[in-house]
Amino acid sequence: MTEAEYVSIWMRPERSAYGPKPVHSRAKITAAAVRIADAEGLEAATMRRIAAEIGAGVMSLYRYVPSREDLVELMADQVLGEIDVTAMPSGDWRTDLTRYAGGLRAMWLRHPWIATVQRSLPSFGPNQLLLVERLMGVLDALVPIDENLGLVALLNSHVESTVREEISTAREIHRSGLSESEWMARSYPYIDRLVKSGEYPIFTKIVTEARQPHLSREDQFRLGLKRVLDCIAAALPATAESPMSAH
Helix, strand or coil: CCCCCCCCHCCCCCCCCCCCCCCCHHHHHHHHHHHHHHCCCCHCCCCCHHHHCCCHHHHCCCCCCCCHHHHHHHHHHHCCCCCCCCCCCCHHHHHHHHHHHHHHHHHHHHHHHHHHCCCCCCCCHHHHHHHHHHHHHHHCCCHHHHHHHHHHHHHHHHHHHHHHHHHHHHHHHHHHHCCHHHHHHHHHHHHHHHHHCCCCHHHHHHHHHHCHHHCHHHHHHHHHHHHHHHHHHHHHCCCHCCCHHHH
């Protein structure tokens, strides 16, 4: 499809003004696709599989969702709608961004296939637009829009890189058939040899002194998030600091 031929799914009416009332809906198709992707991965959410799930003919689905790309856009926008941004901005930017970051991480963990979705072109569906308005609104009165974009990108990068590693590690552990402690223990003999060699003093310090690797994934995430929020605080006017920073 050329650039001139591209028409966003959000510009396409869900149903024609004429003819019989549709039997299905984009929402129903999208919900089925998300259920399948959650259980078996994004590649399993084919039109054929969705049709079987909702009891429809495969070709009839294309009346509602013209292409695979459109389906993925609908799916991504639906799961973005799970991030609760109600009453944001609240006036306490640190509380708002902490809440958003936790919601984003939880959404990714519920729907790990979202990590494989290409994001080269934003789709600007209704849930994504609501998220933009509420999230960017948190810092809008405090910094210029370009600074706002950069700070939100910093926050998103922390959340997404952390949760990608969580998802990847969970998949590797699952494939191994081992428990997490057994999976981690496989590396102990080699790590012990590296430490005893005396050739890697910084690595040895990490192994013997670092506390962070032994924290739960939740605590590691929170610790990293606090540091990111401290970096954001440094870019804001001094009068903008939130009461939560004292905690």
